[in-house]
Amino acid sequence: MWIYFILLIVQLFHFGCGVKLGTCYQDGNCRLPSCFCGGKSAPGNLEPSEIPQMIMFSFDDAVTGEIYEMYEKLFSRGRLNPNGCPITMTTFVSHNFTDYKLVRSLFRKGHEIAVHSVTHRTPTTFWKQASYNQLQYEIVEQRSIIAENAGVPVRNITGWRSPFLQPSGDIQFTLLQENGFEYDSTLTIATEKGFSAKRWPNTMDFGWQLDCNVLPCPFGKYPGMWEVPVQMLEVGDSGNGCLYADSCRPATMEEAFQLFWVNFHNHYTGSRSPLFFTMHPSWLREEHNMKALNYFFLTILHYYHDVYFVTYQQHLAWIKNPTPLSDILRFAPWKCDHLRYEPETDKDGNGHNGVSSISNCFPYLFLVLSTFPLFYTKIFFDKYCLLY
Ligand SMILES: *[C@@H]1O[C@H](CO)[C@@H](O)[C@H](O)[C@H]1NC(C)=O
Ligand SMILES: *[C@@H]1O[C@H](CO)[C@@H](O)[C@H](O)[C@H]1NC(C)=O
Ligand SMILES: [Zn+2]
Secondary structure, eight states, X not given: OHHHHHHHHHHHHHHHHOOOOOOOOBTTTBOTTTOOOOBTSOGGGOOGGGSOEEEEEEEESOOOHHHHHHHHHHTOTTOBOTTSSBOOOEEXXXXXXXXXXXXXXXXXXXXXXXXXXXXXXXXXXXXXXXXXXXXXXXXXXXXXXXXXXXXXXXXXXXXXOOGGGOOOHHHHHXXXXXXXXXXXXXXXXXXXXXXXXXXXXXXXXXXXXXXXXXXXXXXXXXXXXEEOOEXXXXXXXXXXXXXXXXXXXXXSHHHHHHHHHXXXXXXXXXXOOOEEEEEOGGGGGSHHHHHHHHHHHHHHHHHOSSXXXXXXXXXXXXXXXXXXXXXXXXXXXXXXXXXXXXXXXXTTSSSSTTGGGSOOEEEHHHHHHOSOGGGOSSOOOOSOEEEO
16 A cells, blocks of 8 residues: 555656656757757858857846947947948846936847846845746836837847846746747856856757756746857856856956957857857946957957857847858848938047047057967957057
8 A cells, every 4th residue: 555655656756847858859850940959069050160150248237328338339330240230239128227218229229129127126036936927027017118118119029038047937938938039048057167068049849958057947848939048158267157247357458358259269269159248237337348348349340250249139040040151141130221320429529429438459469460360369468559
């Protein structure tokens, strides 16, 4: 009798917990454009040399006047991808303190507006335990608030990131799917010794197949729903990584530049898996971080014709339709014909639209010594600069 009872319990337990996710086989039980297993292999079986190196910047929290100015400097007019379209980023917008006029302006410049909750409340356990109704308010209401106040069509707001990267398990993914979101970017991949996992995003057709770094991860399957996990940045040889760039604390501009450069170098010379820089704009209040990022943009835009700064949406569009570099100029989702520029005020009266406050000079030695910057795994700055 007892033994049956125990067996029954074991079976129930097994049934309840052993949700069979199944194994994802690309081009077998999972096919693009609606299903992608993710992981280390590139979509479309492209060779690294055929893959545009995609770099995605994402910025979280409120869009305020001060922060908008930083975006204006970094993504200033005239900074173009090799296809002639503006470099773009994704901002996950929370409600408090956000100026929606500025959100509207970012959207009109081609940036992606995604959702990051109404209240962004503490403690983080709120998000861990959030009920369906609570989370519905945070996700769906914030999308409506953005749509109404910034004039961004609901159909163009397709991404969500939970505050503090604290997942809410299956409730979160159920809600996102029910409400027509295309992707989540909350789950994190922790790696040993802080190496970048260098993984491609995946659809959730076979669930979340990796270890759960921050509980609770979803157990269920969400066909067609994308997960764009937050991946660690490597910090040189120090053996520490960081999920948000903010938690790497470079002390100087050189160190901050290395953070961008080392990660770019490793991706570009490796598999060309997508490179994500995840941060809070407040990190850029440190002048040396802002300068380093500005140099990074200038360096990449100057030297590379196969590197693209795109939004998460544009990145997913490429995975769905993996287009080799030889055809990339014709790739429609990266075109920008729809962008209508609003006239900008010439704030400092010298034709630079207020951009001149940030130095546009290159590391001099770097520029004269080599037309092959990849030769350098580290780039040292010199006091001399060439104006760009
Ligand atoms: C939103 O900002 C106001 C100040 O403008 C503050 O009083 C309030 O507590 C904030 N709400 C949340 C949820 O942080
Ligand atoms: C907005 O969404 C529509 C429909 O998905 C799409 O055709 C359009 O290109 C999107 N606009 C932007 C600016 O992303
Ligand atoms: Zn946040």
